[in-house]
Amino acid sequence: MLFHLSIEADDPKRVAEVLAEIWGGKALPFPPVGVGSWMAFHGADNGTMIEVYPRGTMLTETGADAVGTIGEKRRNNATHFAMSTDLAAERIYAIAEREGWNAKYCKRGGKFGVIEIWIDGCQMIEVLTAEMQREYLDCVTVENWTRMLKAGAPQPLAA
Template sequence: MLFHLSIEADDAKRTAEVLAEIWGGTALPFPPVGFGSWMAFHGADNGTMIEVYPRGTTLTETDSDAVGTMADRPRGSAVHFAMSTDRSMEDIYAIAAREGWRAKYCSRGGKFGVIEIWIDGCQMIEVLTPEMQRQYLDCVTVANWRGMVEAMAPELLAA
């Protein structure tokens, strides 16, 4: 189980509030990493959360806890995540439109769908409605993935 992950955003508070809204959860400040950081808690209150740092924050190793420091770097990132929601596609599109975030339906390999949302035009997340979650869980298994790799590039499994 993944308990939490972190991303950065232009407006960390607003982004955490919107993610919490999609999850039916709560957004709260997260000062341990740095003032201006926020967390979106899942509505199930099971410890699952998304930490949202102000854009430019990097985590730095210290002798005690990691701390957030600001750094100049490009806005793009390889970091993305898929999150579940109990809301409808229409609700998700309306929330994204309200925030000025691009959102579109995508089929991943023709196997399962996601709503791809671009926070601040540079941070991609995937939102899965209940129907999409069922498709994902039916598709993304170790056995299915192994079969796909064997069909596409069997030499990768031989290594």
């Protein structure tokens, strides 16, 4: 089980509130990393959360706990995640539109659907409705992935 992950955003409070809305959860401040950091708790209150730091936050190893410092404010990065929702796809599109975030349906590898959302125009997340979650869980298994690799399915990265 993945307990939490962290991303950066232009407005961490707003992003945490929207993610909590999608999850049926609650957004709360997260001061241990730095002023302006927030977290979105899943509605099941099982400890699952997404930490949202101000854009440019870098975690630095110290002799004690890691600390967050502000550095270069990059716009795009490789970090993304897929999250479940109990909401209908139409509601997810409406939330994304309200926030001014691009959202579209994608069928990953022709196997399972996701709603791809671009927070702040640069942070990609994938939201999976109940139907999409079933597709994902039927497809993404160690056995299926191993079979795909044996078939020579890996694709090169874009230049």
